[in-house]
Amino acid sequence: MKCSKCGKNFDYEKYYGICPKCGTYNREDRQEENLFLRDGRDPFADMSGGRQEDSRRQEQSYNMLGQGQRPDPFREAAGEYTGEPRPSKVYQPKDEGDRPDTKKKKKGCLFFIICLLFCLLCIAAVIGAEMYYGMKREEMAALEELEIVSAGMGEEFTVDSHVLAVTGAQVLEEADMRPEFPQGEKCIAVSFTARTSDDFSDYLEVPYLAYETGGRRVYKEALYSDDFQVYAGYYGISLMDSYGWSYEENAEGAFVFFVEEDAQNLRVCVEERAGRYEEESLERVYEIPLSLTESGEYEDSLSLPEEEYENSFLLLEEGE
Numbered sequence: 016m017k018c019s020k021c022g023k024n025f026d027y028e029k030y031y032g033i034c035p036k037c038g039t040y041n042r043e044d045r046q047e048e049n050l051f052l053r054d055g056r057d058p059f060a061d062m063s064g065g066r067q068e069d070s071r072r073q074e075q076s077y078n079m080l081g082q083g084q085r086p087d088p089f090r091e092a093a094g095e096y097t098g099e100p101r102p103s104k105v106y107q108p109k110d111e112g113d114r115p116d117t118k119k120k121k122k123g124c125l126f127f128i129i130c131l132l133f134c135l136l137c138i139a140a141v142i143g144a145e146m147y148y149g150m151k152r153e154e155m156a157a158l159e160e161l162e163i164v165s166a167g168m169g170e171e172f173t174v175d176s177h178v179l180a181v182t183g184a185q186v187l188e189e190a191d192m193r194p195e196f197p198q199g200e201k202c203i204a205v206s207f208t209a210r211t212s213d214d215f216s217d218y219l220e221v222p223y224l225a226y227e228t229g230g231r232r233v234y235k236e237a238l239y240s241d242d243f244q245v246y247a248g249y250y251g252i253s254l255m256d257s258y259g260w261s262y263e264e265n266a267e268g269a270f271v272f273f274v275e276e277d278a279q280n281l282r283v284c285v286e287e288r289a290g291r292y293e294e295e296s297l298e299r300v301y302e303i304p305l306s307l308t309e310s311g312e313y314e315d316s317l318s319l320p321e322e323e324y325e326n327s328f329l330l331l332e333e334g335e
Contacts, residue, residue: 165303167303179285197273205272216261220288226280235273255269286300
């Protein structure tokens, strides 16, 4: 064998292809390759099929792959390959005329959802209105059947286990006389006596006022006794609280109200209820017409401790 680098001849099998002169490793087939490189002759051209044919077929396969086609080796082996390009399975975009309009579909879905929500909202509104007016009709029917009992001032009347009586009603302060009082309203006090013989008497609702002003009917709740306590001594009245009103064996005191200056047909009302908790219902209302006495002569100004005056709820109303 001749070394491909230095040209020395040596025994290939003895030296295992390694040149003893320059140490270059030589393959056994390099001789044929060197001949091909020197004279351009392909030593493998006479082999079955030939390398050039294999290269041509491989290049053709690559070209087919580049066009989105795949060669079928089984059909080629059977002699069925014709060289014609087969239809590509790669997705090809459709023409503009055939492409679905996705924007129109989205708009259609959005319009359908809006219509559905609008219908559901209308149904809910109808059901809610029916429930609301149904409750109102029940309340009106109950009010029509409600028993109104009239009593006079100084006359005792019984509510459950409580014996009550209105002993007097007086104007404590005319409208716009004190800056901390609600503007345009006068302050009145309604005095009661309340007694009960039942050690386990039920809670009794605090009375309220009913009157007419400006062509409308008005209902006013009594003030909390703690809110008006700082003025009680000045006006010379004893206040009634909710505990004494409901549970004390013998209680006396007044409830304080603010009403419009032109209030007419003043009545104090006490409700009588039956049942407990959710089953409680209004059975009757006791109405006592009031005859107001004018306010007495008080000092020109009311002197209150600074801390009590600051805690008065009436001062808060002035700030509002």
